[in-house]
Amino acid sequence: MTRSLATTLNALGLYAIVLVLLVAFVAQLMLHELPCPLCLLQRIQFAMLAVGPILNVRFGPRPSHYAVSLLTAVAGAVFAARQILLHVMPGDPGYGSALLGYHYYTWAFIGFATGIVALAAMLLFDEQFRDVDKPRPISAFARTAVWLVLALTVLNVISTLLECGFAACPDNPVAYELLNSRR
Amino acid sequence: MEFTALFLAVAIVMVVAWWGMRALALVLFAATLLVSIATYLHHASDVLKLSF
Numbered sequence: 623m624t625r626s627l628a629t630t631l632n633a634l635g636l637y638a639i640v641l642v643l644l645v646a647f648v649a650q651l652m653l654h655e656l657p658c659p660l661c662l663l664q665r666i667q668f669a670m671l672a673v674g675p676i677l678n679v680r681f682g683p684r685p686s687h688y689a690v691s692l693l694t695a696v697a698g699a700v701f702a703a704r705q706i707l708l709h710v711m712p713g714d715p716g717y718g719s720a721l722l723g724y725h726y727y728t729w730a731f732i733g734f735a736t737g738i739v740a741l742a743a744m745l746l747f748d749e750q751f752r753d754v755d756k757p758r759p760i761s762a763f764a765r766t767a768v769w770l771v772l773a774l775t776v777l778n779v780i781s782t783l784l785e786c787g788f789a790a791c792p793d794n795p796v797a798y799e800l801l802n803s804r805r
Numbered sequence: 806m807e808f809t810a811l812f813l814a815v816a817i818v819m820v821v822a823w824w825g826m827r828a829l830a831l832v833l834f835a836a837t838l839l840v841s842i843a844t845y846l847h848h849a850s851d852v853l854k855l856s857f
Contacts, residue, residue: 659848662808666841669815673834676822690834697838701845707853772819779812788806 623747628683632675636767643774656795667698672771682754695737702731
């Protein structure tokens with residue numbers, strides 16, 4: 623795998639993260655379901671998953687950049703697994719709505735597990751790590767992916783501030799605390 | 806509030822990774838990951854209702 627192909631695949635990974643963050647946002651706004659603290663932590667891990675690909679796009683692929691994403695994906699999978707276990711007992715309706723038969727935290731676990739496998743697969747190809755110090759131009763495709771993931775993360779800063787205000791986030795949030803306190 | 810701060814920290818790590826120094830981005834990433842794990846441990850205090 624060449625450095626150019628690896629960079630393109632990293633940009634595609636960024637678009638996948640953009641899709642995940644976008645779906646979570648659309649569900650939050652359309653279904654009026656506010657994310658719980660554990661849900662927010664999983665979203666944060668999805669956003670953190672983007673740091674490795676951003677470094678790969680800018681500085682060229684390096685094993686340490688993939689390690690950054692691997693550590694994040696493992697943490698995210700643990701957080702999602704805990705939420706699955708909280709609702710695993712028979713009769714428990716789960717938290718929030720189901721999407722295509724699974725709750726968001728189950729999809730999150732599948733997403734993080736898929737990420738771990740994909741990252742391990744990327745590390746199999748040594749060719750991408752050659753000539754890593756030579757600067758290369760960054761494509762518009764990759765630049766757009768970085769800007770989109772950054773924009774969605776900033777939108778999440780605003781959304782979380784509106785939801786939780788300046789206090790601790792409620793366990794089962796039903797309203798935007800900051801908007802309510804202003805009324 | 807801690808989640809807003811974490812999202813803000815992730816955004817800052819992304820900005821540093823894209824425009825700043827690589828080493829600084831890695832240090833900030835490590836700090837953010839540790840804080841997010843600490844936040845998880847703080848919130849994961851409910852007993853899991855599992856029986857085997």
